[in-house]
Amino acid sequence: MIKHILSAEQFTKEDIDSIFHRAHEMAVALQMPSALGGQPLMSQTLCGRTLACLFYEPSTRTSSSFIAAMCKLGGHVIPITQGVQFSSVVKGETLEDTILTLGQYADAIVLRHPEIGSAHRAAEVSPIPIINAGDGIGEHPTQALLDLFTIQQELGRVSNLKVAFVGDLAHGRTVHSLLDLLNRYESNQFFLVSPFLLRLNRNLPDPKENCVYNRVKDKVSKAVCVGKEGLYEAEDILREADVVYMTRVQQERFTYDSGYRECKDSCLLTTELVGMMKPSARILHPLPRVNELPREIDSDPRAAYFRQVKAGLHIRMALLAMVLGV
Ligand code: NCD
Numbered sequence: 001m002i003k004h005i006l007s008a009e010q011f012t013k014e015d016i017d018s019i020f021h022r023a024h025e026m027a028v029a030l031q032m033p034s035a036l037g038g039q040p041l042m043s044q045t046l047c048g049r050t051l052a053c054l055f056y057e058p059s060t061r062t063s064s065s066f067i068a069a070m071c072k073l074g075g076h077v078i079p080i081t082q083g084v085q086f087s088s089v090v091k092g093e094t095l096e097d098t099i100l101t102l103g104q105y106a107d108a109i110v111l112r113h114p115e116i117g118s119a120h121r122a123a124e125v126s127p128i129p130i131i132n133a134g135d136g137i138g139e140h141p142t143q144a145l146l147d148l149f150t151i152q153q154e155l156g157r158v159s160n161l162k163v164a165f166v167g168d169l170a171h172g173r174t175v176h177s178l179l180d181l182l183n184r185y186e187s188n189q190f191f192l193v194s195p196f197l198l199r200l201n202r203n204l205p206d207p208k209e210n211c212v213y214n215r216v217k218d219k220v221s222k223a224v225c226v227g228k229e230g231l232y233e234a235e236d237i238l239r240e241a242d243v244v245y246m247t248r249v250q251q252e253r254f255t256y257d258s259g260y261r262e263c264k265d266s267c268l269l270t271t272e273l274v275g276m277m278k279p280s281a282r283i284l285h286p287l288p289r290v291n292e293l294p295r296e297i298d299s300d301p302r303a304a305y306f307r308q309v310k311a312g313l314h315i316r317m318a319l320l321a322m323v324l325g326v
Contacts (some may be wrong), residue, residue: 003323004123005131008141008177013184013201019218020149022318023311030072030314039072049324052106053320054098056080056089056113057131061287061309062133062143066110067125069316075324078106096125103127108323111135129323137253143286144177146315150308151243159185167194167247167267167293169200174286175247176202191237195266197259198249238276244269246285246293268292285310294301 001029011019029042030227051070053063063081070077080087095113099122109121112133119132119139134140152158163182167173169192179200182188192200238244246269254260274283274297285293285305297303 002326003129004119004126005129005141005319005323006119006123007132007139008144008180011141011145011181016148016181019145019315019318019322020152022321023149023314024212026317027314042072043074046070046073046324047320049075049108050078050106051320051324052078052102052109053081054084054102054109054111056084056111057134058132059112060225061312062112062140063110065309065312065316065320066131066133066320068313069320072313073317073320075102075320095122099126099130108320131319131323134173136173137176138173138175140286140320141177142316143174143312144181145157145319146308146312147174147178147245147284147286148181149315150284150311151282152306153311154304154307155242155280158182158188161189161242162189162191162237162240163243163245164191164193164241165200165245165247166269168249168253168263169194169247170196170198171250171253172247172286175200175245178245182183191241193234193237193267195263197263198266235273235276238273239278241277242281244277244281244283246283246289248288248290248292251290265291268294269297270294272295274302277302 002138005092026042029039032039051066053066055063058083059081063079067077067079087098095118099109103126103302106128108129108131108281109122109126110131110133111119112121114136116136116138119130123130132139132141148158155161161182165179169175179190182190194200249260249264249266251260253266269283269292279302281302282304283293283297284304285308287305287309298306
């Protein structure tokens, strides 16, 4: 069986535990002085293995963390990350043919593509594992794993949490995958804070293990989204939340500029709002940020988004070691 990573849905709690365990080992090995054997041992792990990074959409963190992870584990990378405009895609090559080609050179492919379902399409023809690094506005499972890992590290638990998802929930593939993962742990409550245009408009996963979804009163377009549990004011949610998961409004996904203009300033975090949050709460963001998260917040201990970036390296090292079968 090829070990593809296509969707958050595929992971059981046991899988997640073992990925986190492996990621923790990677983090420890990275910190270990070479003399104690951590780094040299680790750099044998994927010796002789090759990863193709095929990105049809821009990326900074996802592409470079996979490349860094592969390098630290002693493997090699075929980087098609500077844009497929330099590949045969511009000559009209299909996704399937590009995948079949890379399958002759590499041992796994990390794929980012603008269409929902593209990773599944790739997996149908691929002779080697496909890792979904974002399929349009669909999913981003490896980001969700690193988000969950960050929550575990920062708060010591992934259950019994109040999590506010803020911003562009329609286009935010990281939100879709993280909701799916958090939904399998008990007693999590989700607050969906977004303008009506950017509301989470896909079916919510069935609430499991006492999880509850709440939509939040929308001040921007004056539309009101009532969830299963009623109506909340955004400030009340900030006061109660354990995790505030911020996202940017994804300008590139809008068909009309007017829609973007209406929404772009709708969900901005300010130092004043952060001041309302619990001292134990954490702010996460998959990044890149635009205007929703001012830099003054970065020095607040609750701002966890650059630690989240680091966790991404550890999770992707763990995933590559697992997918490439070592
Ligand atoms: C996100 C993505 O590409 O979905 N970024 C990421 O992978 N870290 C979020 C975004 O682009 O806003």
